[in-house]
Amino acid sequence: MKQQIADRRQSILDSSLEIITQYGFHGSSMKVIADNAGVASGTVYLYFKSKEELINELFLEIRRKINDVVQNAFDEEEEYKKNFANVWHSLYDFYLNNLQVFRFIEQYSSSPFIVEATKRKGEKILAPIYEILGMGIDKGYLKPMHLTALLSLVYGPIVALVRFHQTNEINLNEDVIIEEIIESCWLSVKK
Amino acid sequence: MKQQIADRRQSILDSSLEIITQYGFHGSSMKVIADNAGVASGTVYLYFKSKEELINELFLEIRRKINDVVQNAFDEEEEYKKNFANVWHSLYDFYLNNLQVFRFIEQYSSSPFIVEATKRKGEKILAPIYEILGMGIDKGYLKPMHLTALLSLVYGPIVALVRFHQTNEINLNEDVIIEEIIESCWLSVKK
DNA sequence: TTTCATAAAATGAACCCTCATTCATAATAA
DNA sequence: TTATTATGAATGAGGGTTCATTTTATGAAA
Incomplete structure (x- = not known):
């Protein structure tokens, strides 16, 4: 039945994420990915034309999730700074x-592996954030800088923090008051 | 003679950088790397024990270069903010x-490929910057935050900018006044 | 409900290719 | 002549993909 088809497909995607990261x-062979997913x-x-397509589909799924996270965090009713922080x-x-x-995206975006294929599919992974920043400039909350420059000031630290967390250079659960960092970040872009 | 040994070794390292990025x-076979270097x-x-060692050596060479860049940009005589900007x-x-x-480091640090080997070798790639930031706190120029958090606020945007430049989301030679970004960055960490 | 014929889904051995590494041989230097 | 350095064909392991075969699902008929 339809349900099972979807489950299989999903379990292969899940397995891929595990193995690839x-x-x-x-380094991730189709054999290992399949074994880990519990299939031959x-x-x-039967679900993906090739390894390349499998990885691209995984990327698209992840991009969808990230877009959702950003969308859900934004509340039109709230004041801008609060939205920024949220x-x-x-x-x-x-x-x-x-x-x-996180590891998958890092690998995907810094790997010459596929990239082109998904670039052509338009829509960048951070499109929703671009919108929020653009609105911030229009309404006079943010410095009128190049959007990508603003994004770098805001998103760069997030990526850097999580990376350092991964390499144990910082323990983000204990060492750091995250609100302090957000406030600092805000200072760099607010008008 | 000794000179030639060094040349061969270096040309293989150079070739690796080209091919790997x-x-x-x-995706980079030893055959292609060798061909590109003009050797069998x-x-x-004869110069590297294995592919893994070759890549690690390349990393160490690059780390040395980056450390030099940072060291050379710092001038004890200058005022702190000027040093920060420089x-x-x-x-x-x-x-x-x-x-x-840049591409190599990105790949290297986001790849589960080796990592462990070089991590053990101690000394992080950004060690000199840590020192500079630490000094900034001690002398009261910077917020007394966790060093790695500070580093994320400062280094994160650099990486993000160059990345976006690479994917053509921004043209760093024309679109952007870099001093403006540095000033913004400074605002986020200054006391 | 059970049976059974057909279709759909799943399997994994086999294929062919690429790749890292080795080593007997050749070229070069001392 | 001897020692050093370089070569590239050969080796063996592993990987992506295919496809003949098997297993499972379906649903109409008994």
Whole structure:
């Protein structure tokens, strides 16, 4: 039945995320991914045309999740600064609680592996944040800088923090008052 | 003679950087690296024990270069804020003018490939910056935050900017007044 | 409910290819 | 001549993908 098809597909995607974030794209064989998903290697090819497509589909799924996180954190009714903090904090929390997702994106975006394929599919992973920042400039809350420069000042620290957390250079659960960092970040972009 | 040994070794390292930033770690075969360096594949093994060691050596060489960039940008005689800007700008320029180096580090640090091996070798790639930030706190120029948090606020935007530059989301030669970004960055960490 | 024929889904051995590494041989230097 | 350095064909392991075969699901008929 339909339900099972979806489950299989999903379990292969889940398995891929696990294996890939542990061994890298090329280090992850289809055999191992299949085993980990509890299916035969041939089965993977019933749901995905190739390894490349599998990885791209995984990327698209993850992008969807991230977009949701950002969208849900934004509340039109709230004041802008509060939204800024909420979005920042949500994305940060999401990465911290989904380190595999974070690792996957890092690998995906810094790997010459596929990239082109998904670039063509338009829509960047951070599109919703661009919108929020653009609105911030329009309404006079943020410095009128190049949007990507603003994004770098805001998103760069998130990525850096989670990365350092991963390499144990910082313990984000204990060492750091995150609100302090968000406030600092805000100081760099507020008008 | 000794000179030639060094040349061969270096040309293999140079070739590796080219090939690896183009095709990724696993996508770069020793054969292609050797061809590109103008040597036979067996020759590579006269200078490096294995592919893994080759990549690690390349990393160490690059780390040395980055440390030099930071060290050279710092001038004890100058005032702290000026040093902050100089170091920031130097590192940024270095990455922008050596995109292959940047790409390599990104790949290296987000890849589960080796990592462990070099982590054990101690000394982080950004050690000199840690020192500068620590000094900034001691002398009262910077907020007394966790050092790694400070580093994230300062280094995160550099990485993000160069990344976006690479994916053509921003043209750092034309679109952006870099001093404006450095000033913003400073606002986020100054006391 | 049970049976059974057909369709759909799943399997995993086999195929072919690439790759890291080795080593007997050749070229070069001392 | 001897020692050093370089070569590249050969080796063996592993990987992505295919496909003949098996297993499972379906639903109409008994």
